[in-house]
Amino acid sequence: xxxxxxxxxxxGTPGQRVTISCSGSNSNIGSNNVYWYQQFPGTAPxxxxxxxxxxxxxxxxxxxxxxxxxxxxxAISGLRSEDEADYYCAAWDGSLxxxxxxxxxxxxxx
Amino acid sequence: EVQLVESGGxxxxxxxxxxxxxxxxxxxxxxxxMHWVRQDPGxxxxxxxxxxxxxxxxxxxxxxxxxxxxxxxxxxxxxxxxMNSLTAEDTAVYYCARVVDTTTRNGLDYWGxxxxxxxxx
Numbered sequence: 001x002x003x004x005x006x007x008x009x010x011x012g013t014p015g016q017r018v019t020i021s022c023s024g025s026n027s028n029i030g031s032n033n034v035y036w037y038q039q040f041p042g043t044a045p046x047x048x049x050x051x052x053x054x055x056x057x058x059x060x061x062x063x064x065x066x067x068x069x070x071x072x073x074x075a076i077s078g079l080r081s082e083d084e085a086d087y088y089c090a091a092w093d094g095s096l097x098x099x100x101x102x103x104x105x106x107x108x109x110x
Numbered sequence: 111e112v113q114l115v116e117s118g119g120x121x122x123x124x125x126x127x128x129x130x131x132x133x134x135x136x137x138x139x140x141x142x143x144m145h146w147v148r149q150d151p152g153x154x155x156x157x158x159x160x161x162x163x164x165x166x167x168x169x170x171x172x173x174x175x176x177x178x179x180x181x182x183x184x185x186x187x188x189x190x191x192x193m194n195s196l197t198a199e200d201t202a203v204y205y206c207a208r209v210v211d212t213t214t215r216n217g218l219d220y221w222g223x224x225x226x227x228x229x230x231x
Contacts, residue, residue: 033217035216035217037218044221044222047218050214051217090216091216092216096172098172101154
């Protein structure tokens, strides 16, 4: 069982806005930055969001991150078929002295 | 161009040891924190370990603490993961990854292609 909790699945139709949640605690999300990754089958993860809301260069502004208290969210607007992938949140956990990942959310574009 | 290339994976018997290497190029290796992350086949991501830029500070997941050792050779631009007392639960693809910038300890923006470690008799 993951320290960070994500819904196992999410879905949307092309053009829609989809939100993926990530719930944690005061020792991780509540006091440290949140990161979001996208992963396609058989490939390495790709960083989508760092420091809660920042996008690395090359990541479209359709992807956005937010955080409130001990929860964070990844929003994908203007959903496209190529967004169909697994999405993971992560954060440093000060109590564990470890990086913790969410269990991942499989996004399906209908 | 930033490149991270892992090597050293393979088949090992339970209780055995393996050392993974990650050759880095295209950036000033000695100024970045580095991490190892693994992924069981068909499962989610699991963080393994991280090391600071000069190798003086390390952290480990509880599941590998005392068995795995992360290290780096900045002169050779190489990251290592020494894995001892391996069990079947350590079977996974192991990725090395670099943090997004020199002021960050987490947030992994460059990843290697991964190397498969299989622990089986």
